Amino acid sequence: EVQLVQSGAELKKPGESLKISCKGSGYTFSIHWITWVRQMPGKGLEWMGSVYVGDSDTRYSPSFQGQVTISADKSINTAYLQWSGLRASDTAIYFCATSILSPAILDNWGQGTLVTV
Amino acid sequence: QSALTQPASVSGSPGQSITISCTGTSSDFGDYDYVSWYQQHPGKAPKLMIYDVSLRPLGVSNRFAGSKSGNTASLTISGLQAEDEADYYCNSYTDTDTRVFGGGTRLTVL
Numbered sequence: 001e002v003q004l005v006q007s008g009a010e011l012k013k014p015g016e017s018l019k020i021s022c023k024g025s026g027y028t029f030s031i032h033w034i035t036w037v038r039q040m041p042g043k044g045l046e047w048m049g050s051v052y053v054g055d056s057d058t059r060y061s062p063s064f065q066g067q068v069t070i071s072a073d074k075s076i077n078t079a080y081l082q083w084s085g086l087r088a089s090d091t092a093i094y095f096c097a098t099s100i101l102s103p104a105i106l107d108n109w110g111q112g113t114l115v116t117v
Numbered sequence: 118q119s120a121l122t123q124p125a126s127v128s129g130s131p132g133q134s135i136t137i138s139c140t141g142t143s144s145d146f147g148d149y150d151y152v153s154w155y156q157q158h159p160g161k162a163p164k165l166m167i168y169d170v171s172l173r174p175l176g177v178s179n180r181f182a183g184s185k186s187g188n189t190a191s192l193t194i195s196g197l198q199a200e201d202e203a204d205y206y207c208n209s210y211t212d213t214d215t216r217v218f219g220g221g222t223r224l225t226v227l
């Protein structure tokens with residue numbers, strides 16, 4: 001069974017740094033993309049960016065380029081989303097998702113990580 | 118990069134059919150048929166319902182159908198059931214090698 005397990009909820013102060021994680025199991029983690037999606041309180045889904053785990057090739061939405069860093073460590077089947085200086089507007093639930101059927105879709109999702117700034 | 122345009126809400130009675138539209142530009146959809154649809158119940162992670170415009174993943178009911186014409190994709194749900202009440206989001210692979218979601222549609226089953 002494919003599973004993505006995300007790290008727990010975080011409560012941070014403005015200006016602090018943060019790195020949240022997404023650990024995959026049940027499939028060959030290194031040969032697929034991992035995508036991060038933001039959902040602000042009461043709002044819709046926003047595609048932030050994706051990383052190809054095998055070679056760490058990344059793609060960012062123009063809205064998030066320079067604001068976050070997406071990375072992956074294939075040796076431990078884990079992807080990351082990090083901030084160097086959080087803002088109150090970063091308060092949201094962050095989902096990771098993988099693309100097994102095709103790079104263009106999100107077919108398995110993590111449970112979400114609530115970040116409160 | 119603006120979100121794809123979806124109606125904010127749609128509603129229907131049990132047994133009826135509804136259609137949710139998803140409109141973008143030619144750049145939003147590129148030259149690909151990589152439109153997908155996601156269902157999200159409150160407090161839950163999204164779930165893939167349709168991919169590559171009209172394909173259903175294993176386990177998704179055939180009451181869900183997708184289509185696309187020009188720069189508008191559509192999700193049709195037939196034989197509405199109470200459990201279909203949720204938020205629905207379209208997503209497309211763009212011509213700049215990125216992806217974009219629609220703003221989301223709240224489906225209410227009356």
